[in-house]
Amino acid sequence: MTARVLVTGAGGPAGVAVIRSLLRRSDLEVFAADMDGWASGIYLVPSTHRRLVPPGRDEDFVPAISRMVAEDRLDLVISTVDVELIALAGRRDELAPAVLAAPSQDTLSVALDKLLLAERCEATGRTPRTVLAGADAVAVDWEFPVFAKPRQGAGSRGIRLVPDRAALEALPLDEGLIVQDYLPGEEYSVDVIADAAGEVIAAVPRTRARVDSGVAIAGRTVHDPELEETAAAVAKAIGLVGVANVQLRRDREGRAVLLEVNPRFPGALPLTIAAGVDIPSLVADLFLGRELPSSIAFREIASVRFLEDVIVEVDEVLVSEHAGHQEEL
Ligand SMILES: Nc1ncnc2c1ncn2[C@@H]1O[C@H](COP(=O)(O)OP(=O)(O)O)[C@@H](O)[C@H]1O
Ligand SMILES: [Mg+2]
Incomplete structure (x- = not known):
């Protein structure tokens, strides 16, 4: 039908x-x-x-x-x-x-608040230390620099590197900023799809080699069990059903930890689809109540983009x- x-x-x-x-x-x-x-x-x-x-x-x-x-x-x-x-x-x-x-309203609201998200995902052991700017942040014995960003930000607006304690103490308190361990390593986006029971069917890590207006326009998929498992653990922790884009970054020890979750289809979807995971088609089947495979493999492949x-x-x-x-x- x-x-x-x-x-x-x-x-x-x-x-x-x-x-x-x-x-x-x-x-x-x-x-x-x-x-x-x-x-x-x-x-x-x-x-x-x-x-x-x-x-x-x-x-x-x-x-x-x-x-x-x-x-x-x-x-x-x-x-x-x-x-x-x-x-x-x-x-x-x-x-x-x-x-x-x-996804559920709860999943969406947790994903769209980076402080709630870090708290909800803490048990995965894959979150940077994350606290509200102000007294909470000043009380922590950080290794500087640290990173500050709006808890409900998007598109990299309002992000800043905080070089030392004086700068930390001078952060504005009216911007809803959070303070986080600085993550100096490589950044990845992992496209995740979870079924109706919240089981992750695929987690496809990709690099963002070129970014235009917040959208990755060139990059490649990578097989990396640590990235795939971390993204899947995050998806489980927030009760994801459907699609989300989990952004990870390597910390000072080289471990992949959570930056944020975008609970929607990513703009770089054509790469993930070409790698073998047709997320829109799976999402349609999922919400139409049709059966999904329990897991889908992907291959390493790259994409570039032009205007048409x-x-x-x-x-x-x-x-x-x-x-x-x-x-x-
Ligand atoms: N803790 C951090 N350490 C280093 N860089 C960070 C950190 N948090 C965010 N960034 C940088 O800021 C960018 C935007 O942050 P992100 O959490 O993805 O929020 P959004 O994309 O919603 O603005 C990231 O792509 C990354 O380059
Ligand atoms: Mg982001």
């Missing part, structure tokens, strides 16, 4: 990759949506299947998706955007009869009030 799937965030690299993956399946009918009519991924699907949605922060966002579920008789809703995920996960019942392909223009008739361009990304900045 054909399932009808809506993918939102069609303008982002993750949205485009998810749409492309799902279009390869003959048993899925794909609808593509974004808040911006200029979002490229919208034009990957037939004109009858293109949709505009309000911004994820808008009060009408969830009701609008819920109306779309009824009008388009959707079975599954996949969002590739953080703010949308939070809004949807808190009100997933309103999407019935469609299913929301997202998609030509459409002027009257085909959907007219939206909202420009993409502006609100995110």
Whole structure:
């Protein structure tokens, strides 16, 4: 039976990759949506299947998706955007009869708060010491430099190296900063998919050789049991069901430890798919209640990325009030 799937965030690299993956399946009918009519991924699907949605922060966002579920008789809703995920996960019942392909609200809120995340994952033995800036941080006997970043940051905004104790004591207290052991080693992103029982089916580590606007645009996958097991342990600790991108970095002893978890599809998805783990397709099966394999192997492979223009008739361009990304900045 054909399932009808809506993918939102069609303008982002993750949205485009998810749409492309799902279009390869003959048993899925794909609808593509974004808040911006200029979002490229919208034009990957037939004109009858293109949709505009309000911004994820808008009060009408969830009701609008819920109306779309009824009008388009959707079975599954996949969002590739953080703010949308939070809004949807808190009100997933309103999407019935469609299913929301997202981790639980608890998993999302832990992942999006780097202090809660470090606390929740402490038992894995793979977290850097992490405390709130201020009295808690001053009380610790750190090895300097240390690292500070917003507990709810994204896209590397507000990050800083703290060279000494004087700088630590001078950190602002109104930015929700956390202070962490400095991790001088290599950084990896591990794309993880866990099944309905929270069992990890695949954990694919990759390097971020080149990064553009926070998205890895070139890199390679690597077989490394330590990275794979660490990411899987983190996924278990936060109760992940579905996809997340676990970022790890090597500490002063060379051990891989947790930087953060992005509880959504990564923009570098085409690399992970090419390595043998078609995460969007697995996520669709998972949330449609279909059986998944218990584990999937991947191979080492590399990717680079170039831009491509998609030509459409002027009257085909959907007219939206909202420009993409502006609100995110
Ligand atoms: N403890 C740390 N030690 C060294 N570098 C860090 C540390 N934490 C973060 N960074 C650097 O800052 C970047 C952004 O931090 P991250 O935790 O990934 O937050 P976000 O991507 O949400 O801004 C990382 O990619 C890494 O380069
Ligand atoms: Mg990051």
